[in-house]
Amino acid sequence: MAQKFGGKYSPNGTQGGPPLAVPPAHPFDGQAPARTGVRANLLFIAALFFLPGAFTGTPSELLLGLAAAGLMVLSAWLTREGVRAHTAYDQRKVARRPAIPRKLFGAVMGGAALAVGAFSAHQGLIYPVLFGVVGAALHLAAFGPDPMKDKGAEGIDTFQTDRVARAVDEGEKYLVAMKDAILRANDRQMEGRVDRFIAAARALFRSVESDPRDLTAARKYLSVYLMGARDATIKFADLYARTRDAQARTDYTALLDDLETTFAERSRAFLSDNRSDLDIEIEVLRERLKREA
Numbered sequence: 001m002a003q004k005f006g007g008k009y010s011p012n013g014t015q016g017g018p019p020l021a022v023p024p025a026h027p028f029d030g031q032a033p034a035r036t037g038v039r040a041n042l043l044f045i046a047a048l049f050f051l052p053g054a055f056t057g058t059p060s061e062l063l064l065g066l067a068a069a070g071l072m073v074l075s076a077w078l079t080r081e082g083v084r085a086h087t088a089y090d091q092r093k094v095a096r097r098p099a100i101p102r103k104l105f106g107a108v109m110g111g112a113a114l115a116v117g118a119f120s121a122h123q124g125l126i127y128p129v130l131f132g133v134v135g136a137a138l139h140l141a142a143f144g145p146d147p148m149k150d151k152g153a154e155g156i157d158t159f160q161t162d163r164v165a166r167a168v169d170e171g172e173k174y175l176v177a178m179k180d181a182i183l184r185a186n187d188r189q190m191e192g193r194v195d196r197f198i199a200a201a202r203a204l205f206r207s208v209e210s211d212p213r214d215l216t217a218a219r220k221y222l223s224v225y226l227m228g229a230r231d232a233t234i235k236f237a238d239l240y241a242r243t244r245d246a247q248a249r250t251d252y253t254a255l256l257d258d259l260e261t262t263f264a265e266r267s268r269a270f271l272s273d274n275r276s277d278l279d280i281e282i283e284v285l286r287e288r289l290k291r292e293a
Contacts, residue, residue: 039142040083043076043110050117057120064120071113078106079143089147096165101146111136167222168205174226175201178233185237190249193256194233200260201226229259 047069054065082102089095115132122128175198182194204222236252239245 040076040080043072043079043106047072047076047113050113053117053120061120064116068113068117068120071109071116075106075109075113075139078102078109079139082106082146083143086144086147089151092151092165092168095147095151096162097147097150101148103143103146104140106143107136107139110139171201171205171222171226174230177230178226181230181234181237183237185240187240187249190240190253193253197229197256197260225259229256 050065050069054062085098111132114135115128118128118131
């Protein structure tokens, strides 16, 4: 992720010590906006081209123009969601194919929008159909098809694969909530610190996807760990935005440091099949998070 400032006196640096390490870029943070922010969003703009003819023509042209604009907006929304789903699919080692082929439906809706728009200008059927077919084909060529098969599921029970995917999805929701909450603190150094914490959490996601082993224990630990970290982040951000309390900032940073260290150790323990005293560790972590929050 790009950082505008850097150095001793910048918002991302410290005056009394070395600058805060910038976390490594992660695919979930970089590729999705780049792929969806330009090409898919241009389809929303394309819907506007149907409106001038709709509001300056006959009543039938008005209805056809509005219908074409609505179909193009639906196509843009489906395409954007489909590209996001495809990006998440590409970056995971174990993933199920999307239940709904959004990009395919987006291509159909885009072709239908062009067909309806062409029909308002040409009352015959040949040109509208040709416009629709060509438009749908170009849409598929620009955005590609949806994933049509599961990935990383060879030799793995389907039920187990679903559990892994649900565990990762649940963890991602907690991380997104943390990233959104820390923005309210208006502190770029803390935003970078949370990014580093999120990178550590996602490292365990990849480990669980590669080798789920005792998924029940991993999922239980992730739930307690990330839910507590999210709650602590929300409360810190709200407090710090109001008071700019330096002690609260120090305490929150120390909490993230401790949790990140514990999390890295637990990640190695999961991979080495070391489940000793996991329930006790989870209870201690839960109490710690409640107390710190």
